[in-house]
Amino acid sequence: MxxxxxxxxxxxxxxxxxxxxxxxxxxxxxxxxxxxxxxxxxxxxxxxxxxxxxxxxxxxxxxxxxxxxxxxxxxxxxxxxxxxxxxxxxxxxxxxxxxxxxxxxxxxxxxxxxxxxxxxxxxxxxxxxxVPLAGATARQALRAASVGPGSRVLVTGASGGVGGFVVQLARAVGADVVGECSAAKADVVRAAGAEPLERGAPLTAAGFDAVVDVGGGRSLGELRRAVRPGGAVVLTSGRGGRVIGPMGRLLAAVVTNPIVAPRLRPLAARVGPDDVAALLADVAAGRVRPxxxxxxxxxxxxxxxxxxxxxxxxxxxxxxxxx
The missing domain is CATH 3.90.180.10 (Medium-chain alcohol dehydrogenases, catalytic domain)
Incomplete structure (x- = not known):
C-alpha cells in the first residue's frame, strides 16, 4: 500500500x-x-x-x-x-x-x-x-427564524448552495418563499420553489415574517424594515472588508439588537451528523433536490x-x- x-x-x-x-x-x-x-x-x-x-x-x-x-x-x-x-x-x-x-x-x-x-x-x-455545510446551515437558519406553515420568507442569495436548501426546506414546511437572486439565475430559484426577486429590488416594508440572509448584500436596516413585528432576520453570512470580513456586520447586529426591533440573529452554523442525516433523508424522500x-x-x-x-x-x- x-x-x-x-x-x-x-x-x-x-x-x-x-x-x-x-x-x-x-x-x-x-x-x-x-x-x-x-x-x-x-x-x-x-x-x-x-x-x-x-x-x-x-x-x-x-x-x-x-x-x-x-x-x-x-x-x-x-x-x-x-x-x-x-x-x-x-x-x-x-x-x-x-x-x-x-x-x-x-x-x-x-x-x-x-x-x-x-x-x-x-x-x-x-x-x-x-449536504454537509450548506444543508446544515439552511436547517439551522430556518429553526432560528421559526419558519412554519404559512410563513412568508425572504431568502437572499437564493440561487447558491445554502440559499437553494433554505428555499426548498422552507417550502417543504409550507412556507411561501421569495428568493433574491440575479436576473440570470431566476430560473434556478423558480425551479427550487421560490418567487424570484431581482437582486437590489425594493423590499416591501413589513412584507415578510422572516428573512434568511445568505447573500449579505442588503443593509441591516433594509432587512429589519422588511420584517413584520415579531419576525426575525437570520444572518448566515455577510460581506465585509479584507481584514475582519463579515464580523463587523455580525457584531453590528449584536450591538443594535437591544435598541432596535426586530431582532437580528447571527448564525454560526455547526455541522453535525444529525443535521446531515436529516438532510440526506429529505433528499432520499424527494423533499429536497440538491x-x-x-x-x-x-x-x-x-x-x-x-x-x-x-x-x-x-x-x-x-x-x-x-x-
Whole structure:
C-alpha cells in the first residue's frame, strides 16, 4: 500500500490558480475513534475560496499567518469507508458516508467516526456531498427564524448552495418563499420553489415574517424594515472588508439588537451528523433536490475553485474523485 495519496493543496494564500496544485501527501491511518474514507465527491463552498485567499485576514491567526497550516483543501465529503480504527463499531468497510471533514480533497481522508452520517442507498455520492455545510446551515437558519406553515420568507442569495436548501426546506414546511437572486439565475430559484426577486429590488416594508440572509448584500436596516413585528432576520453570512470580513456586520447586529426591533440573529452554523442525516433523508424522500450546477473531475479541481472564485456558477460545484 502506498505511503502517500494525491491531494489538492494550497502552497500559499492568494488567487486559486496561483496557489493550488496537486501533490502527494502522507497517507494517514485511522486511530482510535476514526475511520479512513475513500473520497468520492467533494462540494465546494464560498468559504473554501476565502480560506484559500487567506481572507478575511483575521482567520490567519488560526489557520496560519503566511500560508495554510493545513494545506489540503476541501471540507464537505461523500465517500466510502475503507478501514476503521480501534473502538469504532458504528462503521464498517464499504459503508457510504458524508460529513464535514477538513482536508477532504484527497484520495483518502481520515475522519472522526462521530462526524459522519450514513448515505441512503438511493442518494448519489455527488448529491450527498452537497449536504454537509450548506444543508446544515439552511436547517439551522430556518429553526432560528421559526419558519412554519404559512410563513412568508425572504431568502437572499437564493440561487447558491445554502440559499437553494433554505428555499426548498422552507417550502417543504409550507412556507411561501421569495428568493433574491440575479436576473440570470431566476430560473434556478423558480425551479427550487421560490418567487424570484431581482437582486437590489425594493423590499416591501413589513412584507415578510422572516428573512434568511445568505447573500449579505442588503443593509441591516433594509432587512429589519422588511420584517413584520415579531419576525426575525437570520444572518448566515455577510460581506465585509479584507481584514475582519463579515464580523463587523455580525457584531453590528449584536450591538443594535437591544435598541432596535426586530431582532437580528447571527448564525454560526455547526455541522453535525444529525443535521446531515436529516438532510440526506429529505433528499432520499424527494423533499429536497440538491442544486448541483457544475461537476468536475479531480484533475480539474483548480478549475472548480476558479469558477467559484469568479462567481460563474449556478448551484453547487462538486469535484469527483472516483476516477
Amino acid at each position: 502506498s505511503a502517500t495519496v494525491e491531494a489538492l493543496v494550497a502552497t500559499a494564500y492568494g488567487p486559486v490558480r496561483d496557489v493550488l496544485r496537486h501533490a502527494d501527501v502522507p497517507r494517514d491511518e485511522p486511530g482510535a475513534g476514526q475511520v479512513l474514507v475513500r473520497s468520492a465527491a467533494v462540494s465546494l463552498n464560498a468559504a473554501d475560496v476565502l480560506l484559500t485567499h487567506g481572507e478575511p485576514l483575521l482567520v490567519r491567526a488560526g489557520f496560519g499567518l503566511r500560508r495554510p497550516r493545513r494545506p489540503v483543501r476541501g471540507r464537505d465529503l461523500a465517500g466510502t469507508v475503507v478501514a476503521v480504527g480501534p473502538g469504532v463499531t458504528a462503521w464498517s468497510a464499504g459503508d457510504r458516508v458524508a460529513g464535514e471533514v477538513p482536508g477532504s480533497l484527497a484520495r483518502e481522508v481520515v475522519a472522526p467516526a462521530d462526524a459522519l452520517a450514513r448515505i441512503p442507498d438511493d442518494v448519489t455520492l455527488v448529491d450527498a456531498a452537497t 442544486l448541483v450546477g457544475t461537476v468536475l473531475p479531480f484533475a480539474r479541481a483548480v478549475e472548480a475553485f476558479a469558477l467559484l472564485e469568479a462567481g460563474a456558477v449556478r448551484g453547487k460545484v462538486v469535484v469527483t474523485l472516483d476516477g
